[in-house]
Amino acid sequence: MPTKFPISKSRLEEIIREYPTPFHIYDEAAIRSNLRRLFKAFSWAPDFREHFAVKATPNPYILEIMREEGAGADCSSLAELCLAEMAGIKGEKIMLTSNDTPADEFQKARELGAIINLDDISHIDYLEKNASFPDCLSFRYNPGAGVAGNDIIGKPEEAKYGLMHGQLLQAYKIAREKGVKRFGLHCMVISNELHAESFINTARLMFNTAVEIYEKLGIRLEFVNLGGGIGIPYHPEEKPVDLEFVGEGIKKVYDEIIVPAGLDGLAIAMESGRAVTGPYGYLVATVLHEKKTYKDYIGLDACMANLMRPAMYGAYHHITVVGKENDTCDHVYDVTGSLCENNDKFAIDRWLPEISIGDRLVIYDAGAHGHAMGFNYNGKLRSAELLLKEDGSVKMIRRAETLDDYFATLDFKKV
Numbered sequence: 183m184p185t186k187f188p189i190s191k192s193r194l195e196e197i198i199r200e201y202p203t204p205f206h207i208y209d210e211a212a213i214r215s216n217l218r219r220l221f222k223a224f225s226w227a228p229d230f231r232e233h234f235a236v237k238a239t240p241n242p243y244i245l246e247i248m249r250e251e252g253a254g255a256d257c258s259s260l261a262e263l264c265l266a267e268m269a270g271i272k273g274e275k276i277m278l279t280s281n282d283t284p285a286d287e288f289q290k291a292r293e294l295g296a297i298i299n300l301d302d303i304s305h306i307d308y309l310e311k312n313a314s315f316p317d318c319l320s321f322r323y324n325p326g327a328g329v330a331g332n333d334i335i336g337k338p339e340e341a342k343y344g345l346m347h348g349q350l351l352q353a354y355k356i357a358r359e360k361g362v363k364r365f366g367l368h369c370m371v372i373s374n375e376l377h378a379e380s381f382i383n384t385a386r387l388m389f390n391t392a393v394e395i396y397e398k399l400g401i402r403l404e405f406v407n408l409g410g411g412i413g414i415p416y417h418p419e420e421k422p423v424d425l426e427f428v429g430e431g432i433k434k435v436y437d438e439i440i441v442p443a444g445l446d447g448l449a450i451a452m453e454s455g456r457a458v459t460g461p462y463g464y465l466v467a468t469v470l471h472e473k474k475t476y477k478d479y480i481g482l483d484a485c486m487a488n489l490m491r492p493a494m495y496g497a498y499h500h501i502t503v504v505g506k507e508n509d510t511c512d513h514v515y516d517v518t519g520s521l522c523e524n525n526d527k528f529a530i531d532r533w534l535p536e537i538s539i540g541d542r543l544v545i546y547d548a549g550a551h552g553h554a555m556g557f558n559y560n561g562k563l564r565s566a567e568l569l570l571k572e573d574g575s576v577k578m579i580r581r582a583e584t585l586d587d588y589f590a591t592l593d594f595k596k597v
């Protein structure tokens with residue numbers, strides 16, 4: 183079940199008078215309390231770390247909240263490293279988990295003192311040549327066939343990420359010979375996963391691998407990073423992941439595998455994005471048109487440039503009509519944007535209450551991989567981002583793009 187929209191109809195109209203739709207609005211109080219819940223679920227673990235996946239919500243105001251709550255940043259591009267720096271996230275609170283990595287990312291990560299997570303064995307030499315080794319180096323493990331991935335990431339053996347098992351052991355050996363002293367291990371094979379067991383299984387695989395690395399190479403890892411991928415209930419019939427159950431389950435496996443191997447103290451890291459901000463961000467839009475042809479279309483002032491998950495993944499995003507939350511859903515609509523692509527639809531054949539021009543629609547679970555995936559195709563401009571603060575006030579944390587922004591990279595002078 184998506185998280186209830188925290189703003190009343192009259193308050194929303196006040197906000198819209200100041201900030202016209204469409205916009206994304208994030209609920210600070212909910213983000214903070216949810217993050218505290220994640221930390222609490224792993225409070226048993228020595229030195230639990232959450233590196234928030236910046237790509238989910240790449241806004242420095244959001245990253246500041248992460249820092250204040252004790253989280254770090256998981257970055258996978260130069261811009262994301264800069265955003266973490268802007269938000270005051272420092273040193274090993276930052277982890278660079280990148281792939282096909284260009285030299286400037288390694289250099290920036292070194293400048294920031296970040297943990298570097300390598301995606302391939304060949305990157306050891308590339309890193310050495312183009313930057314230098316960090317104090318703490320990690321490798322991304324791709325366990326291959328036999329480990330179930332899921333829809334978004336696919337089969338591990340077909341995923342471009344990570345080192346194979348044999349390469350992994352070799353990589354630690356080479357890096358140690360080159361003088362690296364501190365190591366971590368990373369793996370992410372699932373995305374938007376709602377089954378708690380999947381996370382416990384990933385942890386088991388990682389703990390076994392940590393023990394193997396210790397037994398075969400004598401290397402004591404400092405941390406295992408279980409990746410992101412905790413799903414959220416986009417659909418009203420889905421249930422959120424029980425974080426406490428996951429925490430407990432992973433503790434059991436830790437006690438079973440890590441403690442008897444003498445590796446107690448091994449830290450657990452995660453790089454959740456979606457589960458941290460996803461349910462607490464909403465896209466608010468206004469109905470511009472209703473069109474009745476072969477189907478009944480509701481046309482919004484927002485489009486897939488503001489939220490592309492429905493068009494890209496066929497993803498369900500819950501929608502409500504402000505002020506009509508308790509009305510009967512007795513009309514069937516396609517809810518569309520204005521982009522010249524027929525897949526620019528927020529919902530297809532969706533049962534909703536009768537909609538009028540000017541109604542405000544709330545599109546749920548847009549807090550992660552929402553605004554972040556915005557693009558300019560068809561000359562569409564990205565919308566503003568607002569933060570609903572804990573005291574109920576609203577702060578604009580990114581203004582809407584203007585035509586000047588869109589044309590800023592052109593240098594066209596008519597002679």
Ligand SMILES: *Cc1c(COP(=O)(O)O)cnc(C)c1O
Pocket residue numbers: 235237238256258279370373374409410411412453454455456457550
């Ligand atoms: C995208 C990504 C994440 C975050 O995934 P969520 O589904 O938002 O939790 C974490 N780590 C890596 C390496 C990623 O690519």
